[in-house]
Amino acid sequence: MRIAVIGAGLSGLSAALMLREACHNVTIFTHGIGGLPLSNGTLDVLGYRALSGNNAKDLASDDPFASFTELPNTHPYQVIGADNAREGVNWLAEKTGLFEIHGENRLLPSPLGVARPTLGVPKNAAAGILTEGGKYLVVGLRQFKDFPAPLIAANLNRSDVVKVEARAVVLDLPGRAREADTLATDYARHFDGLTSATAGGSAGAAKATGATAGATLRKQFAELINRAVKPGEVVLIPAIMGLQAETFLDFATRVQAPIAEVPTIPASIFGQRTYNALIEACREARIDIRLNCSVRPYRRGRAKVENIYQNGPSPMVNDEVRELVVARAGGTDRVKVDAVIDAAGGFASGNLARDSHLAFHETIFDLPLRPGTAFTSRGSTAALHEIDFEQRTELERTLSTGIAVDSAMRPLDAAGNPVFTNVFCLGEMLGGAHPWLELSGEGIALGSAVAAVKAIAALKGEKI
Ligand SMILES: Cc1cc2nc3c(=O)[nH]c(=O)nc-3n(C[C@H](O)[C@H](O)[C@H](O)COP(=O)(O)OP(=O)(O)OC[C@H]3O[C@@H](n4cnc5c(N)ncnc54)[C@H](O)[C@@H]3O)c2cc1C
Numbered sequence: 041m042r043i044a045v046i047g048a049g050l051s052g053l054s055a056a057l058m059l060r061e062a063c064h065n066v067t068i069f070t071h072g073i074g075g076l077p078l079s080n081g082t083l084d085v086l087g088y089r090a091l092s093g094n095n096a097k098d099l100a101s102d103d104p105f106a107s108f109t110e111l112p113n114t115h116p117y118q119v120i121g122a123d124n125a126r127e128g129v130n131w132l133a134e135k136t137g138l139f140e141i142h143g144e145n146r147l148l149p150s151p152l153g154v155a156r157p158t159l160g161v162p163k164n165a166a167a168g169i170l171t172e173g174g175k176y177l178v179v180g181l182r183q184f185k186d187f188p189a190p191l192i193a194a195n196l197n198r199s200d201v202v203k204v205e206a207r208a209v210v211l212d213l214p215g216r217a218r219e220a221d222t223l224a225t226d227y228a229r230h231f232d233g234l235t236s237a238t239a240g241g242s243a244g245a246a247k248a249t250g251a252t253a254g255a256t257l258r259k260q261f262a263e264l265i266n267r268a269v270k271p272g273e274v275v276l277i278p279a280i281m282g283l284q285a286e287t288f289l290d291f292a293t294r295v296q297a298p299i300a301e302v303p304t305i306p307a308s309i310f311g312q313r314t315y316n317a318l319i320e321a322c323r324e325a326r327i328d329i330r331l332n333c334s335v336r337p338y339r340r341g342r343a344k345v346e347n348i349y350q351n352g353p354s355p356m357v358n359d360e361v362r363e364l365v366v367a368r369a370g371g372t373d374r375v376k377v378d379a380v381i382d383a384a385g386g387f388a389s390g391n392l393a394r395d396s397h398l399a400f401h402e403t404i405f406d407l408p409l410r411p412g413t414a415f416t417s418r419g420s421t422a423a424l425h426e427i428d429f430e431q432r433t434e435l436e437r438t439l440s441t442g443i444a445v446d447s448a449m450r451p452l453d454a455a456g457n458p459v460f461t462n463v464f465c466l467g468e469m470l471g472g473a474h475p476w477l478e479l480s481g482e483g484i485a486l487g488s489a490v491a492a493v494k495a496i497a498a499l500k501g502e503k504i
């Protein structure tokens with residue numbers, strides 16, 4: 041089948057790869073690279089059920105899949121199901137080799153030192169899983185402002201979820217001579233040895249100089265840490281130790297203590313590594329990726345086109361999308377499709393929008409949107425002023441507004457009927473979830489991808 045995937049976030053890239061593995065002809069159309077490099081870079085399935093009082097009590101059960109039954113009926117997990125979500129998360133861990141899946145939520149330090157539950161732990165963060173009575177040395181760098189080590193240590197010490205002892209040290213290590221202010225990506229490239237201030241002459245010589253500079257920088261950083269760390273402490277560094285897997289592995293052998301990376305505020309190197317691994321896999325699978333293009337608003341056809349179900353007629357009497365209009369630099373293309381994976385994201389990517397009349401819209405297919413709900417309940421945050429409460433819950437209602445789908449991930453109208461038979465909606469655009477608050481974004485993205493891929497196989501009468 042010719043399948044168009046709209047969007048190159050976690051849900052679009054994953055669905056594209058799964059479909060390619062099932063031998064479909066897949067093309068990704070996207071105008072940007074999606075939210076992965078902005079996200080925490082962990083694999084969140086369900087961290088919190090709701091904010092209804094004491095935070096510690098609101099943690100999802102240790103097995104987040106077991107908590108799905110406690111979610112509201114309108115939550116996307118109710119149609120995705122625990123099996124698809126588990127399959128999706130395991131698929132990503134295996135595909136990228138970047139994660140450990142523990143079967144139970146683990147607590148990791150957030151970029152600000154909150155003990156944050158997640159199911160899929162990046163391997164480079166595994167030594168930093170917060171354990172009762174654990175001792176941690178949080179290492180900041182004077183030249184890297186996006187990792188406030190003293191604040192992170194103070195917040196870890198205040199945690200009411202897990203009792204730990206943390207202290208901070210801020211070291212002096214310019215990424216490159218005279219560089220006073222270095223971003224996460226720049227540090228990662230310096231540690232990888234992909235940059236060098238002194239590189240000159242041939243490309244080969246520059247590469248060798250860069251590699252040496254990277255190794256020297258890793259050695260200097262390890263020596264500084266070894267001088268600061270005390271016996272029994274786990275070292276927590278910002279997630280800046282290279283985009284290449286070998287960089288962290290080499291560094292870890294030089295440090296005389298267990299060491300883990302902690303996600304930084306965006307851009308997240310953890311998320312960037314996942315994005316790079318997925319894009320590389322797409323290239324190897326020879327998936328056609330059209331970047332910097334935009335799928336134009338779709339015009340509904342009047343006549344129903346022929347049915348593509350092979351096992352008897354479809355029970356639906358609604359439209360199929362057979363052509364997309366894609367705008368790119370220099371013109372527009374009309375692209376014939378048999379099915380569409382709509383993974384164009386939510387409000388953050390601009391796929392969902394609110395107009396000057398405060399009405400919500402889905403911008404490509406003009407799909408019906410289900411109104412959102414609040415996550416925070418009254419009284420749950422005693423310190424919150426009434427006006428702040430109203431503003432906060434209004435934002436929560438907005439961000440959980442989205443598309444309702446059936447178990448095949450087809451968008452539904454207000455009466456609960458599929459709007460299209462061959463369009464499948466994934467990830468961030470699904471309504472009824474609060475991914476950033478309940479920590480469920482990756483589970484929803486991957487579980488909905490699995491559900492859609494199975495539904496597409498069913499269209500052809502295949503089993504996968
Ligand atoms: C800043 C940030 C922080 C987050 N933090 C967390 C967290 O802590 N925990 C958690 O569980 N989840 C978090 N999430 C959510 C989680 O990362 C997403 O749910 C998940 O990555 C799935 O995203 P997606 O692929 O559905 O959409 P996105 O990643 O938003 O990708 C959408 C894609 O569609 C493309 N696109 C949009 N419109 C068009 C069009 N018309 N034509 C072509 N392409 C189009 C975009 O360019 C983009 O590539 C966060 C997301 C963001 C952005």
